[in-house]
Amino acid sequence: MNFELDESQKEFRKKVEEFARREFTEEAASKYDLQEKYPDEVVRKMLSEGVFDYSNPWNILVATETFCKYDAGMGISMLVPFFGNEVIALFGNDEQKKKYLSRVFSGQAKMGLAVTEPGGGSDVANIKTTAVKEGDHYILNGSKMFITNGDIADFFVLLARTSVEKKKHQGMSVFIVERNFEGFKSNKIHGKLGVRATDTAELTLENVKVPEENLVGEPGRGFYYIMTFFDISRAYVAAQALGIAEGILERAVNILQKDGPLTSQPERVQFTIADMATRIEAAKLLTYEAASFIFNFNPNPAVTSMAKAYAAETAVYVSRKAMEITGVDGLTSSMERSFRDAKIMEIWEGTSEIEKLVIARMLKVGDTQ
Amino acid sequence: MMEEYEILRNTVREFATKEIEPVSKDIELNGIQRQLKEKIAGQGFIGATLPAEKGGAGLDENGYMIILEETAKASPSVSTWIFLTNLYLKLYPDTDQKERIMSGSVDATVDISPYYLRSKTNPLTVTGGKLTGRRTGVINGTASSIIVSDGTNIYAVNSGMHAESRNHLGLRGMDLSDIDFDSSSYEKVGSEEKLRMELKKSDGEIASIFLGLADGTMQKAIDYSKVRTAFDHPLKDYTPIFDEIVNARTQIDLIRFYLYGNQGEYARALCKVKAKDIALTASRSSLQIHGGYGYIHDFGIEKYYRDAMALAVYFGDDSWENGVISQTVMGEKGGII
Numbered sequence: 239m240n241f242e243l244d245e246s247q248k249e250f251r252k253k254v255e256e257f258a259r260r261e262f263t264e265e266a267a268s269k270y271d272l273q274e275k276y277p278d279e280v281v282r283k284m285l286s287e288g289v290f291d292y293s294n295p296w297n298i299l300v301a302t303e304t305f306c307k308y309d310a311g312m313g314i315s316m317l318v319p320f321f322g323n324e325v326i327a328l329f330g331n332d333e334q335k336k337k338y339l340s341r342v343f344s345g346q347a348k349m350g351l352a353v354t355e356p357g358g359g360s361d362v363a364n365i366k367t368t369a370v371k372e373g374d375h376y377i378l379n380g381s382k383m384f385i386t387n388g389d390i391a392d393f394f395v396l397l398a399r400t401s402v403e404k405k406k407h408q409g410m411s412v413f414i415v416e417r418n419f420e421g422f423k424s425n426k427i428h429g430k431l432g433v434r435a436t437d438t439a440e441l442t443l444e445n446v447k448v449p450e451e452n453l454v455g456e457p458g459r460g461f462y463y464i465m466t467f468f469d470i471s472r473a474y475v476a477a478q479a480l481g482i483a484e485g486i487l488e489r490a491v492n493i494l495q496k497d498g499p500l501t502s503q504p505e506r507v508q509f510t511i512a513d514m515a516t517r518i519e520a521a522k523l524l525t526y527e528a529a530s531f532i533f534n535f536n537p538n539p540a541v542t543s544m545a546k547a548y549a550a551e552t553a554v555y556v557s558r559k560a561m562e563i564t565g566v567d568g569l570t571s572s573m574e575r576s577f578r579d580a581k582i583m584e585i586w587e588g589t590s591e592i593e594k595l596v597i598a599r600m601l602k603v604g605d606t607q
Numbered sequence: 608m609m610e611e612y613e614i615l616r617n618t619v620r621e622f623a624t625k626e627i628e629p630v631s632k633d634i635e636l637n638g639i640q641r642q643l644k645e646k647i648a649g650q651g652f653i654g655a656t657l658p659a660e661k662g663g664a665g666l667d668e669n670g671y672m673i674i675l676e677e678t679a680k681a682s683p684s685v686s687t688w689i690f691l692t693n694l695y696l697k698l699y700p701d702t703d704q705k706e707r708i709m710s711g712s713v714d715a716t717v718d719i720s721p722y723y724l725r726s727k728t729n730p731l732t733v734t735g736g737k738l739t740g741r742r743t744g745v746i747n748g749t750a751s752s753i754i755v756s757d758g759t760n761i762y763a764v765n766s767g768m769h770a771e772s773r774n775h776l777g778l779r780g781m782d783l784s785d786i787d788f789d790s791s792s793y794e795k796v797g798s799e800e801k802l803r804m805e806l807k808k809s810d811g812e813i814a815s816i817f818l819g820l821a822d823g824t825m826q827k828a829i830d831y832s833k834v835r836t837a838f839d840h841p842l843k844d845y846t847p848i849f850d851e852i853v854n855a856r857t858q859i860d861l862i863r864f865y866l867y868g869n870q871g872e873y874a875r876a877l878c879k880v881k882a883k884d885i886a887l888t889a890s891r892s893s894l895q896i897h898g899g900y901g902y903i904h905d906f907g908i909e910k911y912y913r914d915a916m917a918l919a920v921y922f923g924d925d926s927w928e929n930g931v932i933s934q935t936v937m938g939e940k941g942g943i944i
Contacts, residue, residue: 268774359898361837384899429904431912504944558887561916562923566724566744569920570783574776577916581891585899591847 241523247296254301257289258308264572267309270435271575274428276390277315277435284316285345292320292343295533299477299525306481307488309572310579311435314478318436321386322351322395324470325412329455329463338393338414350387352396352415352441353464355380360592362397363406363461367443369398369413376400376413376453378421378446384586388439389426392417397460410460414452421446432578469539470532472546472587476525479549479583483518483556486576490514490560493567507563514556521549540600547593550583557581612867615670619677622650627681634682634780635910641711643685648711652678652689654696661700662709669867672815676863679819680826683914684780686816690809691716691747695754697805699763699796704752714750715763718742718786721756722806723921731757731788738764738790746921748772748784755788756799764793777917779910810875813922814866817882818859820918821889824911825855828893848896855889873935876928883919890915 243251261280270277284290291297298317305313320342326334341347358364367380378398385394393416403409415422421444430438455463491511494503500511528545531538557580561568568574584590626646633640647653655671657663666674671693679686695715696708707713720742731740742748742755748770754763767790775783829852832843842848862885866878890911894901901908933941 272774354899358837364838427903431902431904431909506942554891558916561920565920565924566720569776569917570744570773574774577776578913581894581912582902584895585902589895589898591895594847 241526243296243300247300250291250297251300251304253289254304255308257284257287258305258313262305262308262312267312267435267572267575270315271311272434274430274434276437277312278390280312281316281319282345290316296529299474299529302474302477303481303484303525306478307485309435309485310478310482310576311433313481314433315435317474318387319345319348319391321471322349322467325351325395325463325467326414326454328466329412329459330414333451334414334454341392347392348387348390350385350391350394351467352382352385352388352394354383354385356383356440359384360589362464363410365397365399365410367396367398369400369411369448371400371450374450376448376450378413378415378443378448380443382441382443384427385424385439385441386586387437388441389424390437394441395454397464400457400460403458407461409458411457412454412460412463413448414454415443415446415448419446419448431581432575433582434578468588469537469542472542472593473525473528473532475583475587476521476528476542476545476549479546479553479580480518480521480525482576482580482583483514483521483549483553486553486556486560486573486580487511487514487518489571489573489576490564490568493564493571493573510559510563514559517552517555521545521552524548538600540597540602543588543593543596543600546588547584547590547597550590553580553583612669612673615666616673616677619650619652619674620680622646623678623681627678627685631682631910632904632907634684635904636779638782639682639685639688639780644688644711644714646711647678647685647689648709653692653711654709655689655693657696657700662705663696668811668870672811672866675812676815676819676822679816680823682780683816683820683823683911683918684778686819687778687918688747688781690812690816691719694719694805694809695752695763698754698761698802702752702763704765708752713752714747715752715754716745716747716750717754717802718745718748718756719802719806719921720744720746722803723924731755733757733760733762733793736791738762738767738788738793740788741786742788743785744773745770745784745786746778747781748786749782753786754796754802756802759799761796761799761802762793763796764788764790766790766792775917777910777913777915778921779913807927810872810879810928811866813918814862814875814878814882816922817879817886817915817918818862818866820911820915821855821882821886822859822863824893824908825852825859825889827908828852828889828896829856831897842896851892851896855885855892858885859889872931876931879922880925880928880932883923883925886915887919 302317305316326339342349355365369376369378393414396413396415397410400411401409423442424439427438524545528542557577651664652674654663655666659665675686694717708715752763752765754761769787770784772782772784833841835842862878862881894908894912897908900906929942
């Protein structure tokens, strides 16, 4: 067992840190937050400087954590252009990978994942969007809600119902839907509490004609593809939450240290800092453990959900405790933004409630009586 | 008497539902509307505790807490605005701006930042007919008249204030400003001790703001849990959500029962500490129960989450309350190192 990243990963983290320190200034982060603007120019800069390396999933995890430590809104924006790519990578055919994924990885296109609907987030099997086969294409109708990149992505990996089966989670399929397909519309959602640099929109599909070759994998298997995807992406969301929590702890300690060493604070405050740091360390171990299972092609969904739920809870816990111990100094600092960002972690990519259901369902125990 | 409180509660609730709730989202974006302030004043909520001969409504503390609690349910910003305006009038009931303040046509506030800022603020200096200095993080700092303390006395300053607003997490119905004072138009209102004592006596009022916030957001979660379904059942039928809602609501009801039924420093201090806790817990639960919708402005839920945290920072220093509680629990001082 080794609890350290290897040398090349540490080097990579340094590179990411340097970029974030330089680009995620308070001025920039607060501007994108206030204006609810996607930081496209910063993403382009990152791509042109070659900061990013998609070949190694550990690097994506490390970058996610590190970026979010500096600013979650901008940080997530850096990595979100290829959100959902694993669905095509795992279940798509070579044509689809060549046509869509290569453009995303070269920075020429952005993609998104469209699952949630106005009437159902947690209950994925209850989605109402339909896809009806007609000749060599499908006709899609319905709407999607809270879709990340919804207003900026060039195409989406989208879940729709293709047949009515006895079991609800059967009969769903995944399609690649391009923004420029006729009948596709997006409507940006304004006024998110946090992660306001990220783009979120509602999508509507009105008789959208999707060619048959844009069906991903087999028809009727969509629900399982998406669940497999979540078992991967939740590790990255755990890393987002972990980064947010780490950033808040550093900020809080630095505010307090302006008054002298931490040990001069009342023990109540020292205990709070100790609790925050302990939870962050536990969240980090869970996150890295979940990632390690996934990256070794041996995913453990219970551990992945534990990592996501626990890291999210930690981010929210840390954001609140930090405010309590730093008072107005924290309230009027960049911690205010992190406080707002943290709460989404308990909601997106499976609410904490859903994670707990997955943990209970997937838990493996021995036969101790 | 109980019946009178019930009538008052229903009246304030009806007012909040009819006049505050419909504009509550706009309050978050653009501040409390002047027109609403005038309507609030028209209800007698400003100067609520002043005796009739001073032009007030002559309410006792319970009556006043009912006003703060019921308005906080719809908008914690509005409730806190009422609290600060009344704090000003309690300290300075004979101000010549009284009529304008009590009609809601101008704002008056009290700078309580020295009691919540961790970092030491530069003291204001009053010499040679001039009041000068700088204050950071003043709630409603763009008000026409502000009561400030120089550490010894408190003054009502009426002009010569340059306020700059900053972004802030909660209570966005009012600005949070940094103010440069360079004023020759001010009046001495009393000693700093007077303000300090008044704030110490405000525990019940602050508790009622926290309590209203908690109940307001929890009621929305209850309503939503009945209509939103997941996996073919309304949310309220799932045990974890049921437990969370019931736990919050029963705590709220217990605190309310205790708050209105008990006078005295210990009871007030206890209620303030407990009401703050439940406001933080309930605002988080309610947002979570609303899911993605809770996270966006349009649903009017996220503001409670921001406001609970901001209020907990502004009024969250429990050192005074802990001192009071310690006297009852320990019979002497405790928890002081």
